[in-house]
Amino acid sequence: xxxxxxxxxxxxxxxxxxxxxxxxxxxxxNTWLWYKQDPGEGPVLLIALYKAGELTSNGRLTAxxxxxxxxxxxxxxxxxxxxxxxxxxxxxPLGGGADGLTFGKGTHLIIQP
Amino acid sequence: xxxxxxxxxxxxxxxxxxxxxxxxxxxxxxxxxxxxxDPGQGLRLIYYSQIVNDFQKGDIAEGYSVSRxxxxxxxxxxxxxxxNPTAFYLCASGRLWEQFFGPGxxxxxx
Numbered sequence: 001x002x003x004x005x006x007x008x009x010x011x012x013x014x015x016x017x018x019x020x021x022x023x024x025x026x027x028x029x030n031t032w033l034w035y036k037q038d039p040g041e042g043p044v045l046l047i048a049l050y051k052a053g054e055l056t057s058n059g060r061l062t063a064x065x066x067x068x069x070x071x072x073x074x075x076x077x078x079x080x081x082x083x084x085x086x087x088x089x090x091x092x093p094l095g096g097g098a099d100g101l102t103f104g105k106g107t108h109l110i111i112q113p
Numbered sequence: 114x115x116x117x118x119x120x121x122x123x124x125x126x127x128x129x130x131x132x133x134x135x136x137x138x139x140x141x142x143x144x145x146x147x148x149x150x151d152p153g154q155g156l157r158l159i160y161y162s163q164i165v166n167d168f169q170k171g172d173i174a175e176g177y178s179v180s181r182x183x184x185x186x187x188x189x190x191x192x193x194x195x196x197n198p199t200a201f202y203l204c205a206s207g208r209l210w211e212q213f214f215g216p217g218x219x220x221x222x223x
Contacts, residue, residue, distance in 0.1 A: 004155075031210050042117075042203050042214035043156075050210065088155065092210065099171060100146050100205075101212060103155035 006089050006104030014112055019076040021107045023089030031092040032072035033101065034063050038085045046087075047074070069094070076109075084111050116140065117215035119204050124220045126191070126198070134189045134218045136204030145187035146205040146212060149173060156203065162187055191220060198222050 006023045013019060023032070031050055035043035047058050049065035049072060056063055060077045072091070076083055086108050090101040117138045126132045138145065144163050148156040158171030162181040176195025181187055187206075191198045199222045205212040 033211065035214075040217070040219070042119075042205075042217045045211065045213060048211055090156075090212075099169065100148075100158040100161050101156075105153065105155045 004089060004091060004102055004104040006107055008107060009105070010108040010110065012110050012112055013079055015079060015081060017079055019079055019083070019109060020073065021087060022071060022073045023091070023104050024071040025091065025093070025102075026070070028069040028094040029072075029091035030069070030094045030096075032063070032065050033090040034061075034072070034074045035088045035090060036085050037088060037106070043088055079109075079111055081111055084109055117204060117206055117213060119202075119215040119218050121218060122216065124218055126220060126222050128222055129193045131190055131192050132220065134191065134202055134204075134220070136187045136189065136215060137185055138187075138204075138206040138215075139185060140206055140213065141184075142206035142208065142213075143184070144207055144212075145181070146207075147171075147177070147179065147187070147189045148203045148205065150201040150203060150217075159189065159202075 033048050034046045037043040047056050047063040052069050053067050054065040062075045064073045086106040088106045089104040120135045146161045147159040150156050157173050159177050160179040162168035168179050168181050178190045202218045204215040
C-alpha cells in the first residue's frame with residue numbers, strides 16, 4: 001500500500017515556540033488531512049486540504065497542500081501546553097479507492113516547561 | 114449531540130475468547146471504518162463498509178469479522194484466530210474525503 005513519511009518523529013519545544021512538521025509521499029495525493037490525538041483518545045480532525053497549493057488555517061494552526069501534490073505541511077504558532085499530543089497526517093492517493101485513508105506514523109509534540 | 118461512540122472504553126479478554134466492540138454513529142454517514150493502532154505505529158485498516166449490508170477487508174482483516182445491518186452501527190468482532198489482539202481500536206465514519214473518529218476501545222488479552 002501507499003506509504004506516508006511523517007517528520008519529525010518527535011519534537012521537544014518550549015512553550016511559545018512555533019512548530020513545523022511535514023508529510024511526504026512517493027505518489028500523488030488528492031486529499032491531505034491533519035489530525036491530533038490525545039493519549040487514550042481518538043484522533044480529531046484539524047484541517048482538510050483538497051487542492052494543490054491550498055493554504056488553510058484553523059486558529060493557530062496552518063496547513064498547506066504542497067504544489068507537487070506529494071507533500072503537506074502543518075505549522076503551529078505560539079505553542080501552548082494543550083498542543084501536546086500526536087499529530088497525524090493522512091491522505092487519499094490519486095485514483096485511490098474507498099478503502100480508507102493512508103496515515104503517517106505521527107509526530108509526537110512535547111512541550112517543555 | 115452528533116458523533117461517534119465506541120464501547121466499552123476498556124476491554125479485557127482471555128485467550129481463546131471472541132469479543133465484540135461496538136461502534137455507533139448518528140452523523141448519517143454511509144461509510145464506516147475500523148482501524149487498529151499499536152504503539153509507535155500509524156493506523157492500519159481492518160475493515161470498511163460503504164453501505165448497509167456490504168463491507169470489505171482492509172489491510173489486516175485476518176482474525177476479525179464485522180457486520181453492517183444498520184447504517185448507524187458497525188460492530189467489530191475480534192476472534193480467537195487473531196494472534197495478537199492487544200491494541201487500541203478506532204472506529205471512524207465519514208464521506209470519501211474526510212473521516213471522523215470515535216474515542217477508541219483499548220483491548221487487552223490476559
